[in-house]
Amino acid sequence: MLRKSLVLAVGCSALMFGCGEQPDETQVIVDNLVEAGFPADDIMVVDGKVYVGRDAEVSLAASHELLTQDISTQEQYRTTNLVGSAVTKICINGSTFTGAFSTALDLAIQNYDEMALAFDMARAPSTGCSFTINAVIQPGVVGGSAGFPSGGLPYHTINIGDGLAPYGVDVIEHVITHEIGHTVGFRHTDYYNRSISCGSGGNEGDAGVGAIHVPGTPTTATVGGSLMNSCFRSVETGEFASGDRTALTYLYPPRGYAMLNFESGDARRTSSTGDWAPGEYKAECASGEPVTGLSLNPSSRYTRVALCPTAGDARFPHNGCYARNFSTADNRGTSATGDWDPGYYKGECGPNEFVAGVAQSTAHAITSVLCCPGTVAHTSCAARVFDGQDARESSASGDWDPDNWKGECGPGRYVGGLSRSVSGGAPHALLCCSP
Template sequence: MKYPKQLHLPGAVFGCLLMLLFAACSQKDKEMKDASPAADVETMTEYLVSQGFDGQQIVFEKDRVIIEQDIIMTMPELEKRVADWQEEKAGGVQTEQRRHTSLISNSYNSNVRIYIDPGVPTAWRTAVQGAVNNWNSISGTRLGMSITTSQSNAHCVVFMGYQNANWVARAYLPSGGLPGVSVEINGYYNSLSASYKLFTITHEFGHTVGFHHTNQTSGIHIPGTPTSDPNSVMNSFILPWAGFTSGDVLATQIIYPL
């Protein structure tokens, strides 16, 4: 199959037409079920929209919420963020506190340990190792990653899923000072080229360490970085891997300085 020059991570249809895009995040195809969160769905949605997320790209499930199709947040984490937000509106907590919870603490950020489930095919395993090498190649930052053979010793687990849907991979954001707990790869897209696979996993690891999409409005803008960076690895379109942009490097150096 011939792939287009640009593949969309968060929201397009996969197919054989030249202009079709791939979603590297979750398809908005599930409704919230059996959930009774402390904060109601309307309030949680209001909070997420206040943070710049698109209200039409928020999917509630039983114990988590999927945002912008490849960002996953647990329900307890979202409830805590909503509570902090409500307190802030009342004059309490500052925004810096909420931003900090989206990053990894110094106790873990110099060696984010990643475990690859045995069910992950060789081609994707190669992409995972390449993505680890990519993030480790950025100089002037304390952020580091390694692959561990012990799941019990890992911060983040990479595993396979399968769904005939328009998402290629999806990941959790950091929580409680720890990296995002997992990256799920959709086996439906196993035919992607090695270059697209590498871009995809590098992108998803970016989410696990706290980055949002550069071409969307969610998250807090990192001062000193470009407001437009179309070739960023955190852009929501899959590209053939061509290295980090200067904006990617600068952003990493700013949020995880030496």
């Protein structure tokens, strides 16, 4: 539970059976969680409901999914269960919320809805809801509780304690946003050491199941560093931290786009082109997709994310592709576009080719672009310099890498070339072209 103390509620801890016989279904959930690797001392049963991490309720179906899913090592941390693509609008029914609680619920929903995600979020009543979460005021509680997704659907209820009233709107907004985070699949950022945000407490448990790191987010938790920390402070603002936004856009990218984070490893939507840059970190779109955007971390100056439109376009096949290395000098398939970024090394595909992938060294210097022949003509090309600010021809894809500089070509356009700094190798500009 997200609260100042570690006591979930007045009730019995799981696996302590002196408080009355547990219902059969409850025992099955507990058994499944133990088998999945959650520590016994992190599983609690309160009023017949099973919780892990103090505030995340686990249903019978969700506990079965934790056992059956194949986990690959991927902080923001997520559960194995996520919301499916069929859910395009999540509505929240807070009909009993009044005053500061009603205002905070509106602000929490706004936190999610103002981001470009795979789903919209709105307060009920609203039209077009794919799923409705019920928001309940829980008497005598300072904090909140919720559960994990199951069957591709968010968890059905968030419980918000009325004991939060003295903390004000921002803290209530923080708790509501946090509990909604659990319903769409987030675990606590400090799950491995609750004392980071709570002052005491240990590891909620992982064992390779149920706590999967989200690429592109920090690997350590800090006080105030994430809205998904286990416990809250009286000074919370109710707003997402940078890592929270990165995690959301990674797990639930805007419909029609894929974000490939290759800052610390390959992120490829196809391997049909082979290892075209051995020993380097590669981002590669799938066949039918050109690269249309790239981002740069302002502090580290590392390349982070490549953007791919996922609608599928026959003009952009992945056949006959090859790598064009420009780590030490220009390497261009055409000069018809002129010197579109003077003073920088340029990698540019030929006039009938498009960029399908980008590679950077393990030291984070851009080295190559993957060029593929397509039904394209390199017309109306323009350089978009994104070293120092966003340089986007369109914002339809949303803020797909928050707090980082983004270069992006507009709808129907593609990256025909990329430039990098001579020293350091940070990306500098995209060459955006029309077919």
